[in-house]
Amino acid sequence: MLDVAVCARCLREEQPPDACVRHPGDRVHAAWVYDERVALIxxxxxxxxxxxxxxxxxxAIARALPASACHPDLVTSVPLHAARRRERGYDQAACLAEALADTIGTPYVPDVLRRxxxxxxxxxxGPGARRRNVLGAFEVARxxxxxGRRVLLVDDVLTTGATMAECLGxxxxxxxxxxxAVLAWAQ
Ligand SMILES: [Zn+2]
Incomplete structure (x- = not known):
């Protein structure tokens, strides 16, 4: 399946996430549903x-964005742990966010959020522990x-929605x- 929109807050609260109209600011557009092919990517x-x-x-993410979401004022990403960025040498969510910003012609602003x-x-x-793990774990550095701006927040995979909902909040x-916006939603 391609191009789905899910609500990070309903997903976090284990409600059906793909028909929500109550939380427009928590809507997350996914290019793909997670499967074996996406897992390799x-x-x-x-x-x-x-x-x-x-x-x-x-x-693929750009194509999943509806007209209402493809003209934000800036694009940024969910922050990776500093330790993990050091061991990997790069931050995959930041790489995706920067490339997406380029694709849709919007400024990319790094490090808007910090842990x-x-x-x-x-x-x-597990799901409950994930919610507690990220509660209050992020703040806006800038x-x-x-x-007053439209911010498009990028991550690689949406799983429980806990991290994304916390960052959007x-x-x-x-x-x-x-x-x-994410590359894949792991249902
Ligand atoms: Zn919702």
């Missing part, structure tokens, strides 16, 4: 030392950049108008 992007793949796949405390890897945790607390 994401794995190469994350662990294969191939950040150049982001440029290739940003086009205010360390969190455990979400992949190690509030004046986002106030932090941006809205700084008066941004928010939309999310």
């Amino acid at each position: 994401v794995h190469a992007l994350k662990f294969g030392g191939q950040p150049g793949l982001a440029t290739v796949h940003a086009g 205010v405390r360390a969190t455990r890897a979400q992949s190690e945790l 509030p004046r950049w986002v106030a 932090a941006l809205r607390a700084s008066r941004a108008r928010t939309t999310g």
Whole structure:
């Protein structure tokens, strides 16, 4: 399946996420639903030392954006742990965000959000623990950049929605108008 929109907040709350009209600022557009083919792409992007793949796949995200979401004022990404960025040498969400910004002709602004405390890897945790793990874990490092602006927030994979919903909420607390975009939704 291609080009789906899901609500990060309903997903986080384990409600049906693909028909929500109550949380427009938590809508996340996904190019693909996660499957074996997408798993290979994401794995190469994350662990294969191939950040150049982001440029290739940003086009798929761009095509998944409806007209209402493809003209934001800026594009940024969900921040990676500093330790993980060091070990990998790059940040795959930032690579995707920058490539997507290029594709849709919008400024890319790095490091808009930052982690205010360390969190455990979400992949190690169940849904409830994931929500607690990221609660209050992010803040807007550049509030004046986002106030009153349309911000498109990019990540590679949407799983429980906990991280994305937390980051979108932090941006809205700084008066941004928010939309999310990911390469794949892992249902
Ligand atoms: Zn919702």
